[in-house]
Amino acid sequence: MIADLYVYELGDVVLLTVPRSVKDIVLAKLDQFVFSEDVQLGDVTDAFGAVTVVGPSAGDVCATVLGDGAERFRALATHGNRRGQFHGRPVIVLRVDDGGVPGFELLVETVLGVELRQQLRAAGATDVDERAAEALRIEGGVPRFGRDMFDDTIPLEAGIEGRAISMTKGCYVGQEVIVRVLHRGHGRLVKRLVGLALDTDGVPPSGTPVEHGGREVGRVTSSTWSPALGRGIALAYLHRDVVAPGTSVEVGGSKAEVVSLPFVGASG
Structure with missing residues (x-):
């Protein structure tokens, strides 16, 4: 993209x-x-x-x-x-x-x-x-281009397919990649963007490795202190084997838990 x-x-x-x-x-x-x-x-x-x-x-x-x-x-x-x-x-x-x-x-x-x-x-x-x-x-779990998405990102990886991809119209630029993933690959991606709820007050910088079972499974793209949740949170691309909500990982030596996006839902 x-x-x-x-x-x-x-x-x-x-x-x-x-x-x-x-x-x-x-x-x-x-x-x-x-x-x-x-x-x-x-x-x-x-x-x-x-x-x-x-x-x-x-x-x-x-x-x-x-x-x-x-x-x-x-x-x-x-x-x-x-x-x-x-x-x-x-x-x-x-x-x-x-x-x-x-x-x-x-x-x-x-x-x-x-x-x-x-x-x-x-x-x-x-x-x-x-x-x-x-x-x-x-x-809100909103990925930002240039921070969480780049020219080599597939929209499916970033979880924006609901607003960024048409499944009904005819041929368009980039459609071939989407078809390969959804129909030939049965929707399986190597990595996906997920939320991380951190067990530390510190906020890891972009690029911080995320580990699971002693091996690197992804990296942080965005992070912040969440006033609504009273804890540090982050967005990160993780390997498909560890993207299930509730999965425990380590970020910069501290524990974190994979959560569904958004962290905070819309209201009003």
């Missing part, structure tokens, strides 16, 4: 949200598949800014700032989208619940970003630093 991205159909345009580090690679790859189609590709990264609001009251806060009904935000399906207005200018609202709690990503023209943040604070939102946002992501 060259990226983990989301595709939003907005009527007159199709919007892709892509990790900034690979946006040029994705754009070039898409351009390779444009032949006689009436399609124009464009990079609007610098034209728009994104503000993400998460939490049980996220819909109410967004509704207050955008002057819309809160029920319309709550009714929006996960990864659904709608358009709104902020200071008379267009806003794209995306529903993003991947972190384990209700959330909305607001895309506005870059020049309105500061004002939007100020009004969100006035409506009751609180700024969250990168460390807290990362904890929320890992608690």
